[in-house]
Amino acid sequence: MIKLVALIPLFPLLGFIINGFFGKKISKNASGWIASFSVFASFVVSVLIFIELKGNHDMNSHIVPLFSWINSDTLKIPFEFLVDPLSSWFLLIITGIGFLIHIYSMGYMHDDEGFARFFTYLNLFVFFMLLLVLGNNYLIMFVGWEGVGLCSYLLIGFWFKNTAYNNAAKKAFIMNRVGDLGFLLGIILIFITFGSVSFNDVFAIASSGNNATVTAIALLLFIGAMGKSAQLPLYTWLPDAMAGPTPVSALIHAATMVTAGIYMIVRSNVFYSMSEEASQVVAIVGVATALFAATIGLFQNDIKKVLAYSTVSQLGLMFLGLGVGAYSSSVFHVTTHAFFKALLFLGAGSVIHAMGGEQDMRKMGGLWKHLPITGKVMAIGTLAISGFPLLSGFFSKDEILAHTYEHSQTLWFFGQIASILTAFYMFRLFFLTFFGKFRGTHEQEHHLHESPASMTIPLIVLAILSVFGGLLGLPEFWGTSNWFHHHLDPIIAHKNPIILSHTKEWTLMIIATLAALATIFFAYMVYIKNKVLPEANDAKLTGVKKLIYNKYYVDEIYDALIRKPLDVIAIAFYKFMDLQFVDGIVNGVGSAVNGVSSVVKKGQTGHIGFYIFGMVLGIIAILFFTFIK
Amino acid sequence: MLNGIPINFYIMLSAVLFIIGVIGVMARRNAIIIFMCIELMLNAVNLLLVAFSTLHNDASGQVFVFFIMAVAAAEVAVGLAILSMVYRNFKSIDIDLLSRLKN
Numbered sequence: 001m002i003k004l005v006a007l008i009p010l011f012p013l014l015g016f017i018i019n020g021f022f023g024k025k026i027s028k029n030a031s032g033w034i035a036s037f038s039v040f041a042s043f044v045v046s047v048l049i050f051i052e053l054k055g056n057h058d059m060n061s062h063i064v065p066l067f068s069w070i071n072s073d074t075l076k077i078p079f080e081f082l083v084d085p086l087s088s089w090f091l092l093i094i095t096g097i098g099f100l101i102h103i104y105s106m107g108y109m110h111d112d113e114g115f116a117r118f119f120t121y122l123n124l125f126v127f128f129m130l131l132l133v134l135g136n137n138y139l140i141m142f143v144g145w146e147g148v149g150l151c152s153y154l155l156i157g158f159w160f161k162n163t164a165y166n167n168a169a170k171k172a173f174i175m176n177r178v179g180d181l182g183f184l185l186g187i188i189l190i191f192i193t194f195g196s197v198s199f200n201d202v203f204a205i206a207s208s209g210n211n212a213t214v215t216a217i218a219l220l221l222f223i224g225a226m227g228k229s230a231q232l233p234l235y236t237w238l239p240d241a242m243a244g245p246t247p248v249s250a251l252i253h254a255a256t257m258v259t260a261g262i263y264m265i266v267r268s269n270v271f272y273s274m275s276e277e278a279s280q281v282v283a284i285v286g287v288a289t290a291l292f293a294a295t296i297g298l299f300q301n302d303i304k305k306v307l308a309y310s311t312v313s314q315l316g317l318m319f320l321g322l323g324v325g326a327y328s329s330s331v332f333h334v335t336t337h338a339f340f341k342a343l344l345f346l347g348a349g350s351v352i353h354a355m356g357g358e359q360d361m362r363k364m365g366g367l368w369k370h371l372p373i374t375g376k377v378m379a380i381g382t383l384a385i386s387g388f389p390l391l392s393g394f395f396s397k398d399e400i401l402a403h404t405y406e407h408s409q410t411l412w413f414f415g416q417i418a419s420i421l422t423a424f425y426m427f428r429l430f431f432l433t434f435f436g437k438f439r440g441t442h443e444q445e446h447h448l449h450e451s452p453a454s455m456t457i458p459l460i461v462l463a464i465l466s467v468f469g470g471l472l473g474l475p476e477f478w479g480t481s482n483w484f485h486h487h488l489d490p491i492i493a494h495k496n497p498i499i500l501s502h503t504k505e506w507t508l509m510i511i512a513t514l515a516a517l518a519t520i521f522f523a524y525m526v527y528i529k530n531k532v533l534p535e536a537n538d539a540k541l542t543g544v545k546k547l548i549y550n551k552y553y554v555d556e557i558y559d560a561l562i563r564k565p566l567d568v569i570a571i572a573f574y575k576f577m578d579l580q581f582v583d584g585i586v587n588g589v590g591s592a593v594n595g596v597s598s599v600v601k602k603g604q605t606g607h608i609g610f611y612i613f614g615m616v617l618g619i620i621a622i623l624f625f626t627f628i629k
Numbered sequence: 630m631l632n633g634i635p636i637n638f639y640i641m642l643s644a645v646l647f648i649i650g651v652i653g654v655m656a657r658r659n660a661i662i663i664f665m666c667i668e669l670m671l672n673a674v675n676l677l678l679v680a681f682s683t684l685h686n687d688a689s690g691q692v693f694v695f696f697i698m699a700v701a702a703a704e705v706a707v708g709l710a711i712l713s714m715v716y717r718n719f720k721s722i723d724i725d726l727l728s729r730l731k732n
Contacts, residue, residue, distance in 0.1 A: 606728030613655050 001052045002062045005081045007045050008091060009130040011038040015123040023116025029106075035119035036102035039126055043095035050088045060085055060490045063136055063200065070139075074195070082136035082199060086491045089331065090133040090263055093338050097255045098126050100458035104346050105247040107454035108353060118158060118245065125151035129256050133263055137198040138187045141264065145183065145228065148257045149176045155252060156244040168240040175237035179227015183264075186220030193217070203270045203493070211275065218271040218278030222285075225261025229315050232289045236555055238312055242304040246349030249304060254311050254345050255338040262318050262334055266327045266491075273325060273494035283323020283407070287414045290316030292552075294421035298428070299541075299549040301534050302359045303348045306429045310385065311341055313418055317400055320415055325496040326403035328488040332473045333400055335484075336392035339469045340384040343462035344426075347378040350451040350459065351433060355444055361429065362534055366438040370448040373456045375434050377463040382430045384466040386423035387516040392469030394513075399475065402498055402508050412508075416515065423516045427523035435528055477505045631683055639680035646673035660712050660722040664705065671701050 015038030019031050026034075053060060061084040069079040102122065109118050125148060132144025150173075157169030187197060193213050194202045206214070225231070230238035241253050252258070265272060265282070272279050293312035300306045314337050321330035352359055354371055368375040384391040387398070397419055405412040438445050450456065473484035476498070489495065498505065526532050535541055541549050550556075603614075631639065646669055653666030675694045682690025712722055719726050 608724045608727060609655065609658065616651055616655060 001045075001048045002083050003064060004045065005049060005062075005064050005083050005134065006066060008042045008049075008095070009127050009134065011041040011045075012123045012126040012130065014038055016120055016127060019116050019120040019123060023120055026116070028110070028115045031116040031119055032102075032106040035123050036099060036106065038123060039095055039099045039102050042126070042130065043092075043099050046088070046091040046095045049083060050092060053083060053085070053088050054487075061200075075191075077137060077139055077197060079140065080136035080198070081134040083134075084491055085487050085489075086263070086266060086331070087133045089335070089487065091130065093335060094126065094129050094133065094256050097338055097342050097462075098129075098251060100461055101247050101251040101255075101342065101346070104250075104349070104455050104458040105245075107452045108247055108349055109245060110452075112245075114158065118155075121151055121154045121158070122248075122251070125155070125252060125257070129260070132260055136200070137196075138190060138202075139197050141267075142183065142187060145224070145260060145264075146180065148252070148260065149173065149180070149228070152176075152241065152252050152257055155248040156241045158244055158248065162243075165243040168237075168243040172237040172241050175234050176227045179224045179234055182220045182222075182227070183224025186217050186224060189213070189217050189220060199267065206270045206274065209274075214271050215275040215278050218268070218275045219281060221264060221268055221271070222278065222282055225265055225319075226285065227261075228264075229258050229261030229319070230289075230312050231261070231285050231316060231319060232292060235289060235293065235312050236551075236558065239305055239308040239551070242302070242308050246304065246345060246352060249308070250342045250345035250349070253308065254341040258311065258315060259318075259334045259338070262315070262322065262330055265319075265322050266331055269327050269491075270493040272322065273496075279323050279325065281323070283320050283404075283411055286316045286319025286321070286323050287404075287411050287418070288316070289313065290320060290418035291414050291421075292316075294418045294425070295548055296551050297425040298421060299534070299545060300425075301361050303351065303361050303364070303429060303433065304345070304359055306361075306425060307341070307344055307348055310344075310422060310426065313422060314341065314385070317397065317415060317418065320404055320411065321400035324400075324403050324407035324411070325494065326400055327492050327496075328485045329396065329399040329403055329473075331488060332484050333396035335472070336384070336396040336466070336469045339462055340381045340391075340393055340466040343377060343381040343459060343466050344385065346455070346459055346462065347374050347381060350374040350455055351378075353451055353455070354448050355440065356447050358440060358444065361432045363440040363444075364433045364438070365436040365440075366434070367448070368434040371434075371450050373450055374459065377459045378430060378434065380463045380466055382426045385426050386520060387419055387512055388520075389513050390470065392466050394516075395470035395473055395475065398509055398512055399473065401512060402475075402500065402505055403496070405504075405508055406498060406500055416512065419512070420515050420519050423519040424523050427520050428527055431523060431527035432534070436531060436533075439533075475505065475509075477502045631680060636680060636684055639676065643673040643677040643680075646670075646676070658723050658725055660715070660724050663724065664708055664712075668701060668705070671697055 015035045018034055023031050053062075061082065064081040064083065066079045066081065068076075070077040102119070105118065105122065109115055112118065128144045128147025128151060130144075132141055132148060135141045135144060153169045153173040156172050157166045159165050190202055191197050193209050194205055196202055209217075227234045238253060238258065242249055244253070272282065290313045293309045293316060297306050297309035297313060300309060314333070318330045318333050318337070321327075321333060350371065351364065351367060351374060354367070354374075355364065358364070380391070384393040387394045401412055401415050401419070404415050438448075473482050474480040476482050476485075485497075500508075535545075547553070650666045650668075650670035650673060653669065654663050657663055657666070675697055678690040678694050678697075682688065682694075715727065716722050
């Protein structure tokens, strides 16, 4: 079965081709089912491959060569797929959650005129994402990396008639280019240093690289990850990316694409465990992002924006885990986060669907009785992300924080604060949306309805996964075996088990739990008991609130620091270089030719005798200069 | 020495013939005369080739002469056809009339 791994990306590619070329000719139902089924087929193959991989104890890394891709002198890059615990796990996440979101989209996008186009892009995205995780070298990964960026651009700007959405799409694309350049330079440096970009070749000889080079490689790759996974300072595109349809936010900007950076760093963990400095940078950027985004999340009123900042913050937490060497814990958090964040986004989508497109939480409230299923699954998702005991987020977040504590107590403190803030703003979102009085218009209230089954069934499945996902990686100090760590162990070069005493671990877990519960209670007091509502008028905000509500003015700062100077330089170049210099040369050549020809053409009399005379003179001159000189 | 005549004489004769041809081409306006002058130049060259061919006992010079004669015959055939067309259009073969290609 492992030999057939190429089928996994092939199915979505087929779906893409069918929907892309014939989407307008077939019915909406057909195109939705073709897209969903292609992803489901990939999911089935992924499960079979995963089972085969687990059944085979001696071999946990299989390279499946497909063809020779680039073959020139020293640059030989085969097109190979790699099936190992890490890639097979990501395959399950991508195809599994991807399938659920495809089903959900059939309900959510039902009335959209671009239905087939939507599924075309979605299938293409899944194809590139699978390519990204399956490739056995950095170049295939890069192709997938760029491909998912392209699909992200297409899907953010899906409703292309809206200029703001198009701008958000461009912003995402351009921000990602910055990171991609870092990634590309990293790949080039890897090739120069090790003479290959294939994972197995590079990692086998990675220890021969000197520390400075390895640090440079690790940092360049991390710049790539910063862009794709929305870390400081390249995170600003992700909140804007919420312009896309909600299923896109769930699939691309929460569950899969934004975790590509984490996948890439875990894949390259050899470099990061060799370079203490690079790991330190990853950890600090991670925790700073987690904290920064969490504070912004506190005062956002757009339901999707809150979730977007929450995603940035959670990704920061994962990078914190990577920075302290807890690679498998981070992948574990990627997994649980994929469950509950996809759930939350899809739940938010269900709310938006019921509200007729309204995203402002100030106009929601009291939806619990109108949307019973959505309300319950949102409650589960909110509890899971807040770290409520025994739900999935509780285990994965605790694992990362325990590793962090071992590494540095300062980082742990900030990570813990970020997770407390997460609990607060998530419950703020939950209470504002589902409790209190309905604050929208009468028309909206009349329109409120639970979403169709195609939307609620994926929600229920994801809710179940969010509840039980934590069982994959029960902490070792509970006396259970941590299945997830054992699964990923083979691909981690430098294993890093927690060596804290059991009392310490219990203490940390209890602190985290109490903090989460206290925060939930606090949010309850604020938003249910005291019925605090966000300020309806943005302009009335003052002080810190205003600063945070405006996202610390980061967009404006970037605008002033980067865009404006670029504009000024561009205008200067246009005026002086383009209009004067380049145009001057081009027009000068033209008028020079014109002037010379107006003189020379007088010699063209049309009299043959004159021409012959000229010819004879010429021949004499040639003879004269050749023989006499 | 060639049949008792120095090679210099051959060279001078062909040079004189050639210059007469050049001057004729430049100075005359009658197309037929110009044609004849061109033939004169060709034959000046032919004479030179034959003279040197005999001097060096090398037949390839004479082969060239045959080629030149063949090409000249073809050229005359085409040229005279053109001339007869010119005459039909202009009722004259004065080449100064043929100045429509200017500018």
